[in-house]
Amino acid sequence: MLKINNSHREIRARIYILITLCTLAIICLFIGYAHLTLNQNKRYHELAINNFQKNKQTRPIRGTIFDRNHRPLADNKIVYHAYLRVTDDISQQTIARIEDLITIDEQSLSILSSGEPIKSKILLKKDLSQNELAALGIHQHDIPGLIIEEELIRTYPYGHYLSHVVGTSQTLEKNVSNHSDSKDFYFSVLKGMTGIEKTFDTHLAGIGGWEHITKTATGEIQSKVDIISPSQGKNIKITIDAELQKAIYELAKDYNGSIIVTDVESGEILAALSLPSFDPNQLMFTHKKSGNQFFNRITHGLYPPASTVKPLIALEALNQKIITEDTEIDDPGFYETPNKAHRYNDWQKHGHGIVNIQKAIAVSCDTFFYHIAQKMGPYNLFHSMQNFGLGQATGVELPNEKRGLIPTPNWKSMKKQRWFLGDSIITGIGQGATSVTPLQLAQATLLLAKRGNAKQIHLTKALSDDTAWTEFQARDYPPIEYKTKHWDLIARALEDVIKFGTGHRFHNNPYRAAGKTGTAQVVNISNQNDKNLKSQDHSLFIGYAPSNSPKVSIVVILEHNPYAAKLASDIISLYFENFIDDVQKTVDNS
Numbered sequence: 001m002l003k004i005n006n007s008h009r010e011i012r013a014r015i016y017i018l019i020t021l022c023t024l025a026i027i028c029l030f031i032g033y034a035h036l037t038l039n040q041n042k043r044y045h046e047l048a049i050n051n052f053q054k055n056k057q058t059r060p061i062r063g064t065i066f067d068r069n070h071r072p073l074a075d076n077k078i079v080y081h082a083y084l085r086v087t088d089d090i091s092q093q094t095i096a097r098i099e100d101l102i103t104i105d106e107q108s109l110s111i112l113s114s115g116e117p118i119k120s121k122i123l124l125k126k127d128l129s130q131n132e133l134a135a136l137g138i139h140q141h142d143i144p145g146l147i148i149e150e151e152l153i154r155t156y157p158y159g160h161y162l163s164h165v166v167g168t169s170q171t172l173e174k175n176v177s178n179h180s181d182s183k184d185f186y187f188s189v190l191k192g193m194t195g196i197e198k199t200f201d202t203h204l205a206g207i208g209g210w211e212h213i214t215k216t217a218t219g220e221i222q223s224k225v226d227i228i229s230p231s232q233g234k235n236i237k238i239t240i241d242a243e244l245q246k247a248i249y250e251l252a253k254d255y256n257g258s259i260i261v262t263d264v265e266s267g268e269i270l271a272a273l274s275l276p277s278f279d280p281n282q283l284m285f286t287h288k289k290s291g292n293q294f295f296n297r298i299t300h301g302l303y304p305p306a307s308t309v310k311p312l313i314a315l316e317a318l319n320q321k322i323i324t325e326d327t328e329i330d331d332p333g334f335y336e337t338p339n340k341a342h343r344y345n346d347w348q349k350h351g352h353g354i355v356n357i358q359k360a361i362a363v364s365c366d367t368f369f370y371h372i373a374q375k376m377g378p379y380n381l382f383h384s385m386q387n388f389g390l391g392q393a394t395g396v397e398l399p400n401e402k403r404g405l406i407p408t409p410n411w412k413s414m415k416k417q418r419w420f421l422g423d424s425i426i427t428g429i430g431q432g433a434t435s436v437t438p439l440q441l442a443q444a445t446l447l448l449a450k451r452g453n454a455k456q457i458h459l460t461k462a463l464s465d466d467t468a469w470t471e472f473q474a475r476d477y478p479p480i481e482y483k484t485k486h487w488d489l490i491a492r493a494l495e496d497v498i499k500f501g502t503g504h505r506f507h508n509n510p511y512r513a514a515g516k517t518g519t520a521q522v523v524n525i526s527n528q529n530d531k532n533l534k535s536q537d538h539s540l541f542i543g544y545a546p547s548n549s550p551k552v553s554i555v556v557i558l559e560h561n562p563y564a565a566k567l568a569s570d571i572i573s574l575y576f577e578n579f580i581d582d583v584q585k586t587v588d589n590s
Helices: 006-039 041-050 092-099 106-114 130-142 195-199 201-205 242-252 306-319 357-362 366-386 409-414 421-427 438-449 484-499 564-578
Strands: 053-058 072-085 121-125 146-155 169-178 183-192 209-215 221-228 236-238 257-263 269-275 328-331 334-336 343-345 353-356 460-464 469-471 514-520 538-545 552-558
Touching (some): 072 130, 242 257, 242 269, 242 564, 257 438, 257 564, 306 484, 306 514, 328 366, 343 366, 343 421, 353 357, 357 366, 438 538, 484 514, 538 564
Parallel strands (some): 053 183
Antiparallel strands (some): 236 460, 334 343, 460 469
């Protein structure tokens, strides 16, 4: 009998172990296969379907924003983008062929040339021109993986001319996965971010719909079926005259500041500029300037109103009989407090001599208003400016409007500080902590022009529903009641500002006007430097024309520049010569 040695037994045992392990592995594979095919079949079947079928929210067409003459200011436009779907190998021959037809985005070209891994598709170029779209369309079947997709975008025909008023919008996208039923839902919303776009976002937005999308294995859209059709957004017409705005911008584009032109009768804002500006058709990070142009001075610019508050304070002082039409002082060029502890200088070093209220406004005599402020006290000063809307939001249809500040003892006590006579004195000439927005000055100017009975300034002209336009009904501003003779006196003083006073840069305007200048000191006089623009004062001008029958009012604030009155004069001439027909010229400004 053959005897098996130990080495044979060892080999035999190993074979048995190997056979056993293989058998177990095969059994495990069958169990796993059975689990996948029997228990998980439904789940993976749905996942496979969802690789080719999606439910996607369809974006509604956003409503159009028009100017007062029905010119589109914010509209919708279909653009086309070129993509290249990733295949196993993207040949250099394919890339060269595409480059013959369009200029590929530099970043995409570098990725394609580097051989870096690409997920699914890469953008070749956004917003194809008609020629590029035609060229790619002709050769699309010859270029493997080339995809052309359309997109509805927001466009702003007047660009930087109206960016701060019309505002901007942004596409917000979200992919929400519901893992319980393995379905993906894609949300795409065009949302107003600033300006009218934000204020009236709900009105403009419309209601999104849903569509069912079927794609091929290569990712190309095979079919789209509406589940729920989107509802188009509604339109809005604003009070701005786009061509007037554009013309004013061309006059003022080299300045920093703000300009507001208002229709006196209706309170409609005809033009509103914040300078510098930006082009909302371009993404913000593409601008080469600093972020300064994105700051909306119309609603957020806080400036000392300076001497523009003097007519408002004068009216209240006359009303309370703190002064009369005949009150006079001898201005030596400064004012000393009763205890002689402090001296406050007039802007004119040697003073203005004998001054009454009419002359004090015309020549902007600080000393006269130091006397008034000392007699009125802080709360009367506060009341005189608050009456005209300073230090409070106007309610105009732009988001996040600043309130500004008219200082009072209560305000200082909140800061754990005492109120001194000097606080009243500098508040009386619109300096110190006093700060207002250009919009507030526009409302105050309108009230001066209409002698206390004016509309609230506003930007809404009309709103559309599904069938028609509804005209906006402006609200009356709370009336300011002063005696007629006092309104007459201030009106004459404001005309004198132009004729022989501080508004001399307005003097040669052929249209009879009334106004008030202001110089907002931004640094101590001793620190001002002709070579350092930022150390120079701001200049302000508020006014209306024609002064005997006001039709338009204007506010101009120029930062670190003295020519607000000159620019206001140019704008008034521009308006009457090109945008209105029934105003007679007069040279009675001498």
